[in-house]
Amino acid sequence: MPALGADMRDGTLIEWQIKPGDRVEKGDTIAVVETSKGAIEMEVYHSGTISELLITPDTKLPVGSVLARMTTTDAPVSSIPKPTAPMPSTPETAASATSADSHDTIESAAELNPDIGSNTERRFISPAAHMQAQATGIDIGQLQGSGPQGAILLRDLPSRTEQHVEKPCPTETAQPASSMRQAISEAMARSKQTIPHYYLTMDIDLTNAQHWLAEQNQSRDPEQRLLLPALLISVIARLLPRYPALNGTFINGQLTPSDTVNIGNTISLRQGGLVVPAILNANTLTVDETMAVLRDLTERSRRGRLRSSEISEATITVTSIGERGADSITGVIYPPQVAIIGLGRVRNAAVVSEGQLAIGEIMTVTLAADHRVSDGLTGARFLHALAKQLQQPEAL
Numbered sequence: 001m002p003a004l005g006a007d008m009r010d011g012t013l014i015e016w017q018i019k020p021g022d023r024v025e026k027g028d029t030i031a032v033v034e035t036s037k038g039a040i041e042m043e044v045y046h047s048g049t050i051s052e053l054l055i056t057p058d059t060k061l062p063v064g065s066v067l068a069r070m071t072t073t074d075a076p077v078s079s080i081p082k083p084t085a086p087m088p089s090t091p092e093t094a095a096s097a098t099s100a101d102s103h104d105t106i107e108s109a110a111e112l113n114p115d116i117g118s119n120t121e122r123r124f125i126s127p128a129a130h131m132q133a134q135a136t137g138i139d140i141g142q143l144q145g146s147g148p149q150g151a152i153l154l155r156d157l158p159s160r161t162e163q164h165v166e167k168p169c170p171t172e173t174a175q176p177a178s179s180m181r182q183a184i185s186e187a188m189a190r191s192k193q194t195i196p197h198y199y200l201t202m203d204i205d206l207t208n209a210q211h212w213l214a215e216q217n218q219s220r221d222p223e224q225r226l227l228l229p230a231l232l233i234s235v236i237a238r239l240l241p242r243y244p245a246l247n248g249t250f251i252n253g254q255l256t257p258s259d260t261v262n263i264g265n266t267i268s269l270r271q272g273g274l275v276v277p278a279i280l281n282a283n284t285l286t287v288d289e290t291m292a293v294l295r296d297l298t299e300r301s302r303r304g305r306l307r308s309s310e311i312s313e314a315t316i317t318v319t320s321i322g323e324r325g326a327d328s329i330t331g332v333i334y335p336p337q338v339a340i341i342g343l344g345r346v347r348n349a350a351v352v353s354e355g356q357l358a359i360g361e362i363m364t365v366t367l368a369a370d371h372r373v374s375d376g377l378t379g380a381r382f383l384h385a386l387a388k389q390l391q392q393p394e395a396l
Helices: 091-097 127-136 179-194 207-217 228-242 287-303 308-312 376-389
Strands: 010-016 029-035 038-043 048-053 059-062 068-072 197-205 248-251 254-257 263-265 316-320 339-343 347-353 356-370
Touching: 038 308, 197 347, 197 376, 207 228, 207 356, 228 263, 228 287, 228 316, 228 339, 228 376, 356 376
Parallel strands: 263 316, 316 339
Antiparallel strands: 010 029, 010 059, 029 038, 048 068, 197 356, 248 254, 339 356, 347 356
16 A cells, blocks of 8 residues: 555555556556545556455555565565455455455445435445545435446535535534545644744746747637646746755655656645645646646546556645635645745736836745755745746747
């Protein structure tokens, strides 16, 4: 069971996408795992042949648990003891071998909700979603699932504001936090407690950048147009190799600068919460390629079909408050990363250009960085380089 982020403690194996005897290449998707971030497609780390599946689907396991065995020529096979609950060979024995604890299995929605008639198609619900539905009184019979075989996942549950309440309650009782919200709070609390943040803010004139985008989009169909976030991420990604103290991980008291720039991009989910999939090798992508990746990640994030590498391999995070948001946002570093860049909304403001006062399109950019590995001078140089490059977007 892979650790898909510093906040992950366990996961539920939802679906195998391979079988014994299958040949797999490094990076292939072999399973679907549900975490607090939703359903994640698990990738294999080495090329080889699957020899044995050790765990049945619908089983919740801690991070580090062995799920399968494979033979490989590009990495040594470790002698890991076989789990005590091997994978049964038939569906009937698989059902009987799952954990006795109800939260460790994908349960039938028809069994959980007696109002669902016997003629209704059998539907399934994940353990985390089942617990949340019970705690908040959600009728799971009315939900559409986005998981394997239509299984209802956490992301499919309506937020509290979306739930219909027929009668006002005289007193409001505290509701338990969702597993996604709990994971976010734990990671951010640990970050603030252990990472000495420092913060730098700069107002950057984006007038030239906005004009360049308008020119680029004149002859494009709407679905092919470039958006400002793609340009900003492209510029940030190309600058970061010059500032290794902002792009890497801090583990066991030591900074490990990253050879690649994998930018985690925050995506808000419609039902609440957020995920931060990474744009892998972002410094090698053109603005058009970055835009295509952003569209793809956003769509798959909201369907719950992200890949494990996209969740676990970010080397820095960029968070945007959006056009309808606030002027600025100060982020909290996501460990073990060492920096996060916050992008405020674009607004009109007075600027001085060549001694003349004018109205420009301004964005406030905030850098939060780890004082254990860099200082304000490094961060300031990065922000100045970013502002300078955005005056010449045609040079990308």
